[in-house]
Amino acid sequence: MLLERDTVAPAAPSDADPAFRADVLNGLVDRRKAIPARWFYDKAGSELFERITDLPEYYPTRVETGLLKAYGGEIAAMVGKGRAIVEFGSGSSAKTPHLLRAIKPAAYVPIDISGEFLRESAAALAADFPEIAVAPVEGDFMKPIQLPQGIAAMPKLGFFPGSTIGNMIARSSVDLLRTMRESLGTGAMLLIGMDRVKGEDILVPAYDDAAGVTAAFNLNLLYRINRELGGTIPVDAFRHRAVWNDLYARVEMHLEATRDLDFSVEGRTFAMRAGETIHTENSHKYGPRDARLLLRAGGWSVRREWTDADGMFALILAEARPERFAP
Template sequence: MLKQEIEDGQASLADPAFRQDVLRGFDMRPRAIPARWFYDRAGSELFEQITDLPEYYPTRTETAILRACAPEIAARAGEGRAVVEFGSGSSTKTPILLQAVAPAAYVPIDISGDFLRESSAGLASAFPGLDVLPVEADFMHPIALPMQVAATPKLGFFPGSTIGNMIPHSSVDLLRAMKESLGEGAMLVIGMDRIKDAATLEAAYDDAQGVTAAFNLNLLTRINRELAGTIPVERFRHRAIWNDDRARIEMHLEATEDVAFTIEGRPFEMTAGETIHTENSHKYGARDARILLRAGGWTPIAEWTDPEGKFAVILAEAQAARLAP
């Protein structure tokens, strides 16, 4: 059962925040725009296409792991929890968890309202007896969850190694915000991509069909549409680079020639070869993943991987609050 009114978990993330991040990002050197702004409707749809690409191993690998470990997750979590997903529900991974856990309610959280409505409606149709309570919000900050689940123990779900899109200290902040949102006694299922060879990683983020390139370039199209931009999108190209020192894939938009444009009337110039840094995707070794979770207020209690060790699904529980002396 889908609750039609999408809960507003915090102040609106409409144009002011997007405008601020974009203008600040173009003023920076090197230029950079936060990856969260990829996900307008077109961006969300393109990302769903990316997850089906042959080069993009994370989705199919994580899905296979979840199919194998979901019964154990359900047994450890126990009955009666509300599943809170940080991001709109995946058409493949989310049902695996929901079928295994049989939750009291399902609460997806996403900043893309249109995509959130669509995915929530699909899951409500697939699980007609389940209360689906979507929340349109930026989950980087603590969120007030719907009153219907206020007293219900929570099981957070954060698949897709999305945690890797943030620099490590921001990842810790996010994990702490999740802990605060989910409350005392919460548990968390999180997917984390492992470090592997550069060729595999770069292919996953620069596919032969050009879908990831379209996804990256769509950010410029969004700026033109929503912020009265005049960016010549055709004069930029997508780049994906493995940064071994920082254990991350970096996505950039590179100017192929000198360009001049405006955003809300403000003039900008970029020289050929200059880039806009749009996304990081950090990869974690097993030990580093555990350290990160503990720093964010979570204690890992179980971990599952694929046979090749490409990807890990980790179950963690919220650390008890420390009492002041």
């Protein structure tokens, strides 16, 4: 394993996030076990993901950063001055400085579910950009976000990089895009990253790297369940799997049991057979037409699209459609 684990007393049930508890317990009861990918991102998971973005196999961060550097001026010209940038699921905000330098926004609002990681990255950005008001918001961007006072009235640019939209099935993606539109308000724009469909020989290694960082990221979810929900999951009895599902145009991540086992979570007992999996993440890939249809269904109209020479990844700038035309 890439991480050494201290012995930590399980959290009392009252200390656990109720939504995390519900998703885990409901997901383990199902015949096809699954836990939403958003629960990867405790502090350890967030740090592991940042390591993933630097891996040679993981192309999205590298390509998207190149697009921001190459087309930042064009993006800024289309966005205009005086906007507040609202970043959904900001993480370490590693790509954000390129956008801040190009646009020179009036304010920057990073939103993330991992509070400690959010505060650290926001403080670092505030030090690097003292002329920009940085106002972090800890929360789940899948729900409408109450923006800080003073920023709510500004015109806003949503920033959703990394093709995180691909982690959701189409229905959930549309719901999220509508929620973003509601959070950002009238006259909003959205700069979103979307990963393109490409060969399995490129896609699968991006989610199953040779160094095992993605495996550690996936397995960290089990450590989190044990720590926060009083679980007794034998983590060493699971292995990471990444597979391409051509029918749904997505890479899937699973945690596969390597033997028959029993464990408990918050006093409830579960059993798994060897070869059975917990489905932990989807990463959907989009063709140009798919991306535009998805955005339109979510209440956005595409203004401009930028992609790399190999067509591996796209940055799309969209604007909120008028209320009367929104689906």
